[in-house]
Amino acid sequence: MSEGSPTARRRDAAATRQALLDAARELFDAHGFRGTTVRAIGERAGVDQALIARYFGGKAELYQAVLDQDRLSVEPTPSASATAAAAAAEPPAERRSPRHVIDAMLRRVDEHGVGPVLRALSDPDTDAATRDELGGRLRAYVTAPLETWLREAGVVDPGLRAEVVVAALLGVMITRATGGLPRVAAADREALAAVLEELLG
Template identity: 35%
Template structure:
């Protein structure tokens, strides 16, 4: 009579549950976002990510090919979040609220640490191209909400102001995540909205010289 082995095997791992592929991939993405945002690309190893996710390090190669591929996947998530933060058809009136919600982490699908990924160079040409293009696209959306169009006679001035507004947003995320500076670090969207509205109005409501 055949007996059933109670020992684990690669095909039948032990433990209360098995993670499905999608769940494991998400665990790796979440851990990688936190690690890359906090420690940068070069300061993060695949072992760090796997250990934090609680999975075998070999699964990074299975799901993302390489560390560069995992970083690129994290950037794609940041792209999606920024796309929700300022949609292509957003009006200037709606920009401060959208930004305040995402900076505070209360927007739909919002992960503020993903904004920090866009400040991190990977050394991988393709990943860095995605990063630069995403930041440029986001600044262009802000400028468009203020009336910028290709060939606009005052286009450079409007774009510069949009980029300054974007830099302020990234600075807020950086300070909130790394310094514990109060009251900024614990500010909610309702707290961030008035200064963000003042900033957007000052920079983008009247793009011409004062």
């Protein structure tokens, strides 16, 4: 197959697009949207920065593409080693126990870092529409299950308590990934989950 064939060109285009996505994910995660330049993305990907406009339309559209790939990072999922049967047996989001939600979120940050989605949720430069969409997913998969459990347990103001716990959980995830709080970063995940669970009262 010649390098100039349509199939080869499609393969090269796909590889270039993925290289830009990978580079952008790393840089957006490290520096946020405003702190990342298209020049830095192109250099990290090893391609001409002009290709960002060609494949995505611009920096903002590339950012959205990165978020689209990582949107599941606010959804608790089985570990990478979980079997298909175990994954299928996962309870519906609204019936997951508080410990299940906390364990899943801590496991995700330990395995994948903060990621662009969680970074976007805490970045003041994130546009309102994106923050609302991501916040909705966070509520559906994390806050709502905690609120349901708290309400059934008879806790006063379960919505507020759930959001406070989620805020603490997100803070723990970010500082655990960045090492900002050394004891949190070094803590055993089970022990850390137990502390967070205690906040539920």
